[in-house]
Amino acid sequence: MSPAALSLCILLQCAATLLSPAAGGNTVLKGADPGLEELSTNGKPLHGGVKYNMRKSLDLDQEGCYLQTGKKECLEECGFNATAKTIFIIHGWTMSGMFESWMHKLVSALMQRESEANVVVVDWIAMAQQLYPDAVNHTHDAGLQIAGMINWLQDEQQLPLEKVHLIGYSLGAHVAGYAGMFVRGTIGRITGLDPAGPMFEGAEAGKRLSPDDADFVDVLHTYTREALGVSIGIQQPIGDIDIYPNGGDVQPGCALGDVLAVAGNFMEVMKCEHERAVHLFVDSLMNKDHMSFAYQCTGPDRFKKGICLSCRKNRCNNIGYNTRKMRKRRNSKMYLKTRADTPFGGYHYQMKMHVFNRKQADNADPTFHVKLYGAHNDTANMFVDIHDETVGLNLTNTFLVFTEKDIGDLLKIRLSWEGDSETWNSVWKNIKKNFWAWNAKPPKPVLAVRRIRVKAGETQKKFTFCAQDPAAIEISPGDSLTFVKCRDGWEVKPRKRLAI
Ligand SMILES: *[C@@H]1O[C@H](CO)[C@@H](O)[C@H](O)[C@H]1NC(C)=O
Ligand SMILES: *[C@@H]1O[C@H](CO)[C@@H](O)[C@H](O)[C@H]1NC(C)=O
Ligand SMILES: *[C@@H]1O[C@H](CO)[C@@H](O)[C@H](O)[C@H]1NC(C)=O
Ligand SMILES: *[C@@H]1O[C@H](CO)[C@@H](O)[C@H](O)[C@H]1NC(C)=O
Numbered sequence: 056m057s058p059a060a061l062s063l064c065i066l067l068q069c070a071a072t073l074l075s076p077a078a079g080g081n082t083v084l085k086g087a088d089p090g091l092e093e094l095s096t097n098g099k100p101l102h103g104g105v106k107y108n109m110r111k112s113l114d115l116d117q118e119g120c121y122l123q124t125g126k127k128e129c130l131e132e133c134g135f136n137a138t139a140k141t142i143f144i145i146h147g148w149t150m151s152g153m154f155e156s157w158m159h160k161l162v163s164a165l166m167q168r169e170s171e172a173n174v175v176v177v178d179w180i181a182m183a184q185q186l187y188p189d190a191v192n193h194t195h196d197a198g199l200q201i202a203g204m205i206n207w208l209q210d211e212q213q214l215p216l217e218k219v220h221l222i223g224y225s226l227g228a229h230v231a232g233y234a235g236m237f238v239r240g241t242i243g244r245i246t247g248l249d250p251a252g253p254m255f256e257g258a259e260a261g262k263r264l265s266p267d268d269a270d271f272v273d274v275l276h277t278y279t280r281e282a283l284g285v286s287i288g289i290q291q292p293i294g295d296i297d298i299y300p301n302g303g304d305v306q307p308g309c310a311l312g313d314v315l316a317v318a319g320n321f322m323e324v325m326k327c328e329h330e331r332a333v334h335l336f337v338d339s340l341m342n343k344d345h346m347s348f349a350y351q352c353t354g355p356d357r358f359k360k361g362i363c364l365s366c367r368k369n370r371c372n373n374i375g376y377n378t379r380k381m382r383k384r385r386n387s388k389m390y391l392k393t394r395a396d397t398p399f400g401g402y403h404y405q406m407k408m409h410v411f412n413r414k415q416a417d418n419a420d421p422t423f424h425v426k427l428y429g430a431h432n433d434t435a436n437m438f439v440d441i442h443d444e445t446v447g448l449n450l451t452n453t454f455l456v457f458t459e460k461d462i463g464d465l466l467k468i469r470l471s472w473e474g475d476s477e478t479w480n481s482v483w484k485n486i487k488k489n490f491w492a493w494n495a496k497p498p499k500p501v502l503a504v505r506r507i508r509v510k511a512g513e514t515q516k517k518f519t520f521c522a523q524d525p526a527a528i529e530i531s532p533g534d535s536l537t538f539v540k541c542r543d544g545w546e547v548k549p550r551k552r553l554a555i
Contacts, residue, residue: 105200106178109133124207137212140172147225152184157333164340191254198233205238217243224248228264235268247274249288249332266295271380276303278328295383300393302355306331308395338397339375346373347400349389358390361405361455364512392457403512404456412448416500421446426469429462471535503528
């Protein structure tokens with residue numbers, strides 16, 4: 056059974072109580088418990104209460120402070136500042152009944168970035184630590200209660216709704232959706248961090264997070280790989296903008312081998328990919344100087360081909376906390392590649408090269424690699440992935456190159472044709488072609504590349520690189536060609552608008 060299938064099985068079928076919480080306890084977010092008695096005197100069932108732990112100090116082991124609807128004194132005690140931003144963090148389904156370690160990281164990153172904001176951890180653990188379908192059923196109620204809290208804050212403190220930001224992870228994203236739907240007025244922003252898929256995929260807009268739930272709804276999708284017909288993270292776009300890092304299905308650093316080597320546990324594989332959305336968001340709070348961009352594209356395959364790296368007409372956006380508000384459009388999907396660890400951002404290049412086949416080397420099935428030389432550093436030799444297709448001959452090939460480090464201004468590109476031509480494919484083509492002379496050694500295929508056009512996603516600059524020696528543009532297996540900035544006009548200036 057694949058790890059994805061296994062984790063889904065655990066998610067959907069196994070009782071939460073069967074899985075004992077990890078030893079060691081959870082010291083994150085200690086706080087004065089408002090007391091179960093108080094909750095029950097509110098007429099709420101004991102297990103049904105949502106608690107609001109407002110963080111006051113960066114030291115997360117410090118006691119928090121609880122907000123309670125109807126209790127004005129709590130607002131003062133907690134130092135609630137109604138004119139500042141108010142951020143609610145909403146956790147997801149839980150087996151352990153404890154906050155997971157990401158909560159600590161997210162809270163501290165938010166408090167550092169927005170020192171004046173009211174950062175409130177929504178604790179609906181009692182309703183979320185249930186069989187998955189029951190926890191799903193409780194998202195409605197949890198959202199309703201949060202809406203009640205926000206309505207009370209509006210009445211009591213004239214809380215401006217446009218400054219309210221709900222951040223929900225997994226099942227918590229749909230709780231945020233309900234809260235936004237039930238609240239009086241329109242919440243400023245909801246961020247869905249890999250919103251849960253099972254029982255929400257394909258559901259009508261009123262029963263999941265949707266663009267109607269806030270003025271701006273942005274979603275990060277990190278674990279949409281399907282197993283047994285469902286995926287842990289929802290696949291369909293459900294926001295004004297839906298960002299699918301690394302295609303939204305496989306996250307770098309989360310391969311079975313990578314994770315098992317560190318954690319030795321299948322659940323960790325699921326956690327790695329699902330939770331990646333949270334870590335990308337934390338990264339966007341911490342690394343303001345190096346923002347990661349996502350680019351609008353109709354699908355992951357086109358993105359991987361390097362076709363979509365445009366920022367024109369709002370086609371790109373920052374990811375995570377820095378995402379700029381934009382209206383929902385017909386295609387809300389955006390893509391980017393990331394590194395395996397923080398800082399997750401890297402550098403995208405779109406490259407286009409026309410591969411000439413002048414010598415009828417129709418048997419050529421080239422495997423190209425490129426190496427980029429920058430002002431600061433060079434990259435490794437990287438496979439030119441035309442994405443499951445062979446390099447097109449007499450055609451312009453577009454491909455995406457992603458570098459993990461900033462190599463500075465691109466100075467030089469080396470294109471190499473690895474290995475020899477004797478792939479099974481080319482041998483077979485040759486046998487078919489030269490049937491009567493099949494034992495004759497096939498001629499070495501010769502192709503030619505004159506220039507490579509480059510567009511850097513992060514800077515949106517376009518350049519043209521020409522063969523270093525314009526007289527030598529031919530390439531064969533085992534050879535390489537070097538391209539440098541063309542002598543004149545290598546920087547392609549953006550087309551100017553005609554002034555009328
Ligand atoms: C409340 O927040 C506003 C806006 O962030 C800020 O200008 C003000 O100083 C804060 N008030 C207090 C008492 O911290
Ligand atoms: C959800 O819970 C309510 C009671 O709280 C119950 O009536 C309803 O049948 C539940 N729905 C599902 C799908 O379990
Ligand atoms: C590519 O074009 C050349 C002429 O420029 C032609 O001789 C050759 O047959 C073409 N090859 C393919 C595969 O179309
Ligand atoms: C260039 O990259 C290599 C390999 O990643 C690294 O060891 C080296 O420190 C880098 N050099 C500079 C100047 O950044």
